[in-house]
Amino acid sequence: MDYTTGIVVDNRYLYHDPGFGHPESPDRLLAVYAMLDEDDMRGRFLRIEPRMAETGEIAMVHSRSYIEHVASTAGVPCTVLDFDTVTSADSWDTALLAAGGLMNAVDRVMEGIVKNAFAFVRPPGHHAETGGSGGFCIFNNVAIAAEHARKKHGIKRILIVDWDLHHGNGTQHFFYEDSGVLYFSTHQSPFYPGTGSIGEMGRGEGEGYTINVPLPRGQGDADYLWIFRKLLEPTAIAYRPELVLISAGFDICRGDSLGAMNVSEHGLAGMTRVLMNIADKCCEGRLAATLEGGYNLSMLARSAKAVLKEMRGDTRISNEELDKISEKAEETTRQVANNVIQRARRYWPL
Ligand SMILES: [Zn+2]
Numbered sequence: 001m002d003y004t005t006g007i008v009v010d011n012r013y014l015y016h017d018p019g020f021g022h023p024e025s026p027d028r029l030l031a032v033y034a035m036l037d038e039d040d041m042r043g044r045f046l047r048i049e050p051r052m053a054e055t056g057e058i059a060m061v062h063s064r065s066y067i068e069h070v071a072s073t074a075g076v077p078c079t080v081l082d083f084d085t086v087t088s089a090d091s092w093d094t095a096l097l098a099a100g101g102l103m104n105a106v107d108r109v110m111e112g113i114v115k116n117a118f119a120f121v122r123p124p125g126h127h128a129e130t131g132g133s134g135g136f137c138i139f140n141n142v143a144i145a146a147e148h149a150r151k152k153h154g155i156k157r158i159l160i161v162d163w164d165l166h167h168g169n170g171t172q173h174f175f176y177e178d179s180g181v182l183y184f185s186t187h188q189s190p191f192y193p194g195t196g197s198i199g200e201m202g203r204g205e206g207e208g209y210t211i212n213v214p215l216p217r218g219q220g221d222a223d224y225l226w227i228f229r230k231l232l233e234p235t236a237i238a239y240r241p242e243l244v245l246i247s248a249g250f251d252i253c254r255g256d257s258l259g260a261m262n263v264s265e266h267g268l269a270g271m272t273r274v275l276m277n278i279a280d281k282c283c284e285g286r287l288a289a290t291l292e293g294g295y296n297l298s299m300l301a302r303s304a305k306a307v308l309k310e311m312r313g314d315t316r317i318s319n320e321e322l323d324k325i326s327e328k329a330e331e332t333t334r335q336v337a338n339n340v341i342q343r344a345r346r347y348w349p350l
Contacts, residue, residue: 006117048108102288125144129174163224166188231350248291269307
């Protein structure tokens with residue numbers, strides 16, 4: 001049987017335990033895995049087996065001293081890496097499995113075995129910097145997977161879209177002077193981690209290849225879709241990525257315990273569709289998503305389901321519908337996005 005969409009799922013992702021009451025708990029994946037077992041989901045996706053990343057692969061992004069520091073936490077019941085990020089005895093192995101899971105997803109997409117894939121892994125990654133952890137993240141899974149895709153598959157241009165509630169400081173910084181990755185982030189601002197202002201657009205060779213859209217709280221489907229259609233889509237198509245990666249955070253969902261955004265599962269399916277349209281136009285649909293945030297368990301599961309149905313083609317939101325939804329975008333959203341568009345015009349045909 002041919003599958004359109006692959007999923008990375010493994011019970012070992014539950015073993016990283018940042019401690020009682022921590023929002024980034026194993027329950028998040030338990031909720032997603034239960035959803036994947038529902039009647040309309042079970043058996044419809046290719047199960048992609050994860051693997052442990054090798055230390056040399058982690059070192060494509062992270063410093064040797066930081067990797068050794070994380071390795072030293074193996075078997076230790078509790079180590080505080082930073083204020084937000086705590087390891088348990090199995091966190092080192094789980095973090096290697098998270099990076100390796102997304103790399104395997106990227107490989108299956110690049111090989112054409114599936115058109116697209118979603119890695120339901122933890123710990124998340126986009127806050128992890130070269131030399132340290134941050135915001136529940138140990139290794140930067142999406143940055144490692146992008147480096148892996150370039151090295152193994154020889155591709156020259158990767159689009160990373162980070163729709164998580166928070167700015168992906170680690171990912172931005174790693175590719176800041178690099179035109180081989182276009183990093184696009186929407187995020188709540190002002191908010192953790194404090195980076196991601198409109199003026200941060202890359203440096204040197206990477207100038208113009210970082211685009212940030214910092215947003216006030218309360219943004220919903222119309223706002224995100226307006227930004228995706230008017231700003232992201234034309235920029236991305238001009239860039240012609242050979243692979244699209246998504247740092248998929250579901251903490252922008254309505255009712256999230258950390259965020260104050262108002263996106264529905266239908267909105268997330270629409271955002272996915274815009275990215276699929278970009279991938280269809282530029283790179284035969286090649287797209288891989290990885291789980292970042294998302295702390296309201298029922299919204300996380302429902303939204304991930306809507307995203308997967310769109311990825312698989314069970315639902316297919318038309319451009320007409322996307323534009324109809326986005327017509328209701330708030331004036332403040334349009335102002336922020338238009339500020340970004342003014343600056344991005346120096347580099348992109350907007
Ligand atoms: Zn987040």
